[in-house]
Amino acid sequence: MFEYIFTFIAIFFVDIFYVYYLKSVTESSALKASFWGAAMWLVASFAVIEYTANHWLLIPACLGAFCGTWVGIKLRDRVS
Secondary structure, eight states: OHHHHHHHHHHHHHHHHHHHHHHHHHTTOHHHHHHHHHHHHHHHHHHHHHHHHOGGGHHHHHHHHHHHHHHHHHHHHHHO
């Protein structure tokens, strides 16, 4: 059960980071974009290891991606 929760949370944060990564890229902020890109890939790599071993973990990964993107955009709009 832990791996399902972990995968959801990891991909949730990956998508939030991805929103900020894209924002930094469009603002031509190389240092910020580099930070967000590295953070995104570090967290994503753990989730990929998990769902490669158990394909059922793709379900919480997809749910995490949906929720993370939604929250990331809401946070970005609130800050901007």
